[in-house]
Amino acid sequence: MDRRQEILEAATKSFSLFGFKATTMEQIAKIANVGKGTIYTFFENKEVLFQEIVLRVITEMKQEATKVINEEASFQENAYAALMKMLEFRDTHQLFAKIIAEEQEWRTPAVIQVRAQIEQAIVSFIKQKVDKYINAGEIRQVNSELVAYLLLKGYLAFVNDWNLTHEKPLTEKEITDFFQDTIFHSLII
Amino acid sequence: MDRRQEILEAATKSFSLFGFKATTMEQIAKIANVGKGTIYTFFENKEVLFQEIVLRVITEMKQEATKVINEEASFQENAYAALMKMLEFRDTHQLFAKIIAEEQEWRTPAVIQVRAQIEQAIVSFIKQKVDKYINAGEIRQVNSELVAYLLLKGYLAFVNDWNLTHEKPLTEKEITDFFQDTIFHSLII
DNA sequence: AGATGACCGAATCGGTTTTCTGGTCATTTT
DNA sequence: AAAATGACCAGAAAACCGATTCGGTCATCT
Numbered sequence: 001m002d003r004r005q006e007i008l009e010a011a012t013k014s015f016s017l018f019g020f021k022a023t024t025m026e027q028i029a030k031i032a033n034v035g036k037g038t039i040y041t042f043f044e045n046k047e048v049l050f051q052e053i054v055l056r057v058i059t060e061m062k063q064e065a066t067k068v069i070n071e072e073a074s075f076q077e078n079a080y081a082a083l084m085k086m087l088e089f090r091d092t093h094q095l096f097a098k099i100i101a102e103e104q105e106w107r108t109p110a111v112i113q114v115r116a117q118i119e120q121a122i123v124s125f126i127k128q129k130v131d132k133y134i135n136a137g138e139i140r141q142v143n144s145e146l147v148a149y150l151l152l153k154g155y156l157a158f159v160n161d162w163n164l165t166h167e168k169p170l171t172e173k174e175i176t177d178f179f180q181d182t183i184f185h186s187l188i189i
Numbered sequence: 190m191d192r193r194q195e196i197l198e199a200a201t202k203s204f205s206l207f208g209f210k211a212t213t214m215e216q217i218a219k220i221a222n223v224g225k226g227t228i229y230t231f232f233e234n235k236e237v238l239f240q241e242i243v244l245r246v247i248t249e250m251k252q253e254a255t256k257v258i259n260e261e262a263s264f265q266e267n268a269y270a271a272l273m274k275m276l277e278f279r280d281t282h283q284l285f286a287k288i289i290a291e292e293q294e295w296r297t298p299a300v301i302q303v304r305a306q307i308e309q310a311i312v313s314f315i316k317q318k319v320d321k322y323i324n325a326g327e328i329r330q331v332n333s334e335l336v337a338y339l340l341l342k343g344y345l346a347f348v349n350d351w352n353l354t355h356e357k358p359l360t361e362k363e364i365t366d367f368f369q370d371t372i373f374h375s376l377i378i
Numbered sequence: 379a380g381a382t383g384a385c386c387g388a389a390t391c392g393g394t395t396t397t398c399t400g401g402t403c404a405t406t407t408t
Numbered sequence: 409a410a411a412a413t414g415a416c417c418a419g420a421a422a423a424c425c426g427a428t429t430c431g432g433t434c435a436t437c438t
Contacts, residue, residue: 186375
């Protein structure tokens with residue numbers, strides 16, 4: 001297998017498991033079975049390597065979300081399906097959860113910036129989908145950016161914050177049904 | 190003016206400005222023009238003083254919200270008015286924002302506990318109002334606790350988080366109109 | 379020509395010393 | 409005598425500093 005790929009996989013594993021800061025280049029090199037210097041022939045520095053990985057994960061999530069959307073189906077059905085799909089990925093979100101946690105602990109620019117980048121990417125993806133349905137006349141004319149922002153923040157609140165003050169985590173179905181019942185419901189004409 | 194009141198005001202000022210940890214009892218005493226020991230004749234310790242203040246702010250906010258609710262008016266009108274009123278208090282929220290920020294920096298039990306307490310108080314207040322309207326048959330039968338939670342988290346997201354990644358803060362009207370348009374809209378029958 | 383790991387300096391860790399601060403209480407004030 | 413006070417104490421936090429780690433480079437090796 002080509003070395004670039006080996007490095008990417010090793011780094012993904014390590015970043016997801018230990019976070020940005022606690023992952024060392026030496027460790028990545030060891031897992032990837034390459035010399036440390038080799039990493040630098042493919043990636044400018046640790047930060048760039050990290051960004052590349054985050055970009056890949058986001059891209060994968062977008063693809064998964066897009067895959068689940070059916071042009072024939074209604075907005076409500078598609079929104080429900082997409083949200084369910086994202087919730088299936090709760091584990092993949094481990095990487096993002098790690099980053100968010102890290103952002104508050106170590107205020108390193110690399111992490112703060114990547115966090116903002118992830119947020120921006122997700123929001124603009126959702127916004128674009130919402131706009132499509134607005135233009136198709138299937139949902140009401142709302143501020144799509146605010147809707148996207150609320151969806152993301154609401155999602156994170158229920159998936160992550162909720163558990164801090166509540167015994168039992170919410171199930172995927174509870175969360176999705178609730179969104180269906182409130183935000184999605186408010187959008188349809 | 191009575192000493193207890195002086196102390197409360199001095200402490201409120203100081204906690205709001207500097208947070209729990211960075212506020213010293215000596216500082217409070219100086220602002221209140223009393224000896225440090227005097228504080229302890231009124232409040233068991235720093236933590237109790239802090240809780241008393243938080244309780245007062247929450248109580249005041251509840252009163253303000255309640256005052257603005259008109260029994261004659263519709264849910265939609267009242268929700269709008271109450272949210273607007275809360276947004277008028279953005280500055281008073283400084284204290285809460287400080288606490289939330291502090292919670293992540295210093296994991297001191299006093300702060301974590303008070304944060305959870307505030308959240309719980311606000312959510313149950315909103316939940317109660319929502320339930321009232323559900324029972325009155327004015328809004329749909331939704332999970333009122335989740336609605337309350339979403340309203341709180343959404344509110345905080347737009348008032349606080351939004352500014353971290355956006356140049357211009359949202360205006361009170363933008364936020365309220367948006368909530369009106371989405372969450373509140375979804376609730377009416 | 380591509381890969382490597384010894385090497386460098388900057389950042390971080392950890393342990394030690396110093397300073398600060400919550401809470402007490404003997405003394406002073408009213 | 410009752411209330412207020414601030415010097416005092418113990419423990420917690422900050423400041424300091426030498427030891428260690430780690431990102432990134434580059435002379436050497438394959």
